[in-house]
Amino acid sequence: MAVVVTGAAGFIGRAVVGRLVRDGVRVVAVDRRPVPVPAVGVRSGVRVLTADLLDRDGEVTDALRDADAVVHLAGCPGVRDGGTGVARRRARDNVEAAARVLDTVPDRVPLVVASSSSVYGGARGGRPSVEGDPLAPRGGYARSKVAVEALCAEHLAAGARVTVARPFTVAGEGQRPDMALSRWLAATRGGRPVHVFGSTQRRRDLTDVRQVATVLVALARLGEPGPVNIGTGASHSLAELLDAVSAALGVRPRVEVLPAADEEVVETLADTRRLRSLLGWVPSTDLGAVVRRQAGLPARVDADRWRGRREVVPA
Secondary structure, three states, rough: OOEEEEEEOOHHHHHHHHHHHHOEEEEEEEEEEOHHHHHHOOOOEEEEEOHHHHHOOHHHHHHHHHHHHHEEEOOOOOOOOOOOHHHHHHHHHHHHHHHHHHHOOOOOOOEEEEHHHHHHHEOOOOEEEEOOOOOOOOOOHHHHHHHHHHHHHHOOOOOEEEEEEOOOEEOOOOOOOOOOHHHHHHHHHOOOOOOEOOOOOOOEEEHHHHHHHHHHHHHHHHHHOOEEOOOOOOOOEHHHHHHHHHHHOOOOOOEEEOOOOOOOEEEEEEHHHHHHHHHOOOOOOOOOHHHHHOOOOOOOOOOOOOOOEEEEEEO
């Protein structure tokens, strides 16, 4: 079996490549950035193609056409990114790149396309988000993922084996520096205030990147069409996440609560029944262990040492 992973140099992409390598699967890793050597290894059976999906590189085209399965993770991440040109980058790297992959991969080949839980616009009244819920994107990133899903729906209607993966918040080693946990760990270590948007009581369905990678690989093997939530079905408050940062680093951060943009939903929560029906299990998150791993610390968790010892400064 040979699996193509696009966005292989990214946070989740590196974890997926690593999972496939450990499973003894041949991998074609595609990214316009170099794929980190530790994720590849010398004798791992990984072929690296450094190319942009929209450049129509011949080797990438052949790899997508010849694959036994494809996991498409490449894209423009970042819910909060409001920089110059971000709308164009999202259109290009999310929507147009997905169209390229969808048009190239044969209909018979299982294709997992990464969407996002942001398409739901947050949990509604504390009820978990179900795959059949009407989509209510908030912000440009979420809207770009809805556009990607519309393309997937067209190919599904034509008989393609497209699985639309909707990961909820993902944490662990290699997380992007713009994501909350990475920012909080860096700020705490640097003696700077930790910035929280909206309230420390906001909640997130947080999933270990290692388990997300395992789920994506399993979905690629199954080739089951349609959307699938990737989450735990349980949520953690941002206060709990701050406690885990404090416990891991042994430092009490000073928390500054800032106004939240519309993209910052109050709660996310995955309905995991479809995922369980497909795989027979769903992810579970050891919050303390995930935070310690992301911080580059040993696995030991001293969960109670710093619990509740946060200084919160309202905006």
